[in-house]
Amino acid sequence: MDTKNQRTIEYLDPVSPNTDKKLFVPAVGDLKGKTIGFLTNGWASYNAMGARIEEVFRDRYGIKEMRTYSIPTSCAPPEGLLERVAQECDAAVVGMAN
């Protein structure tokens, strides 16, 4: 009995606390002079969106470079790709566009 006339049961939380700290990195902040990676998995819609985003990133935010990395459609990134992106870029965006 937990509160007046109200029986309660206690159960265990089924949700996992996310302890994979690799998923959390500090925000990149100001984009000026930064190299931005875009990961695309082959959706043609990305080609148009990516080009426009690159334009905005260059003209409005002054990025140094945008690099595009390909992931086969519907696949996980090839081994070592994410590490390469992390080495070569200041920030990265998953440009799935589907």
Next chain:
Amino acid sequence: MSGLVSARLKAADDFGAAFTDMYDRGFTDGLPVIPPTEPAVRAMLDAGGMRPDELIGVIPPEGGPATAEKVAINAVMSGCLPEYFPVVVAGMRAITEPKFNLLGLQTTTNPVSPVLIVNGPIRTQLKINSGRGCLGPGSRANATIGRAIRLCMLNIGGCPPGDVDKAIHGMPGKFTFCFGEAEEESAWDPFHVENGFARETSTVTAVGGQGTQNVYAAFLDPLDVVTMVADAMACYGSNGYLRAVGNPLVVFSPGHAKIFADAGWSKQRVKTELFERTKIPRGRIPRSRQLSEPVYTNFADDEMCLLCPDADSIIIIVAGGPEAYHVTCIPNFGTTLYSMKEIK
């Protein structure tokens, strides 16, 4: 046994109210669940002989650690009996193998879901249905083992439908999809034996299936049966053709398996006949611009598009009622390969 570390939540001690509480917190698939009380979770862990902090796998997209405790909690919720827990654990190990591409399954617009196939003596011990209606309702083991995997994907992987699970339509098999192979009724070696396991070993296999396609193929000539089945498999909108990868799954009844075996057809022969008939000339697929780029995009009109890389990639399971009437085809997501784990 070390302590359980999960947060303790409270709900009114009334079945309907407790379900509503868990539903409102986003813990369910929409169907009623059993409240995972500490004694129930401990019973599940005891049945598996596992410590609560044992790590079974990591579930994308959130990277949630699937500890034995969390998996047991979700198994209780799904309605599993404690003795089902080793199958659930093996199933979790199977779906977290990198080759299964669980991140893709969790987040894709495709309706794909893990399809679990159980082999070995544990099928009879747990009364896992491998006979009539094995893909449908009625068996607690089939229903709750498959559902436990789904709840783990939801709660441990952080993948609520609509928000993170982007399936455009989804499909009913995303609630649960688990069955056994009718090994005793089959004329061929069961799937786990085909994969190098002893017949006395129990295994669970995860396959990335998009749903079921029924084929009425009440023929007595094996060639006619494979012709009908291959026609259903050769749906050129099937994901397999996009990259010519994956494991299309075909479930034959014991009656159909007998027709093949009586005619001297091995399982390998059936796979080969199916594979050859699922090749599609590029010219049959429209050439206008697509939103993604399949591997066949620039093929010549007479070049063949493949559903999967080779005949061996087709999985054949014998299950269901005995009549040689219906065959179930389970198309593959494509970029996922089946994963088989021993049940310990």
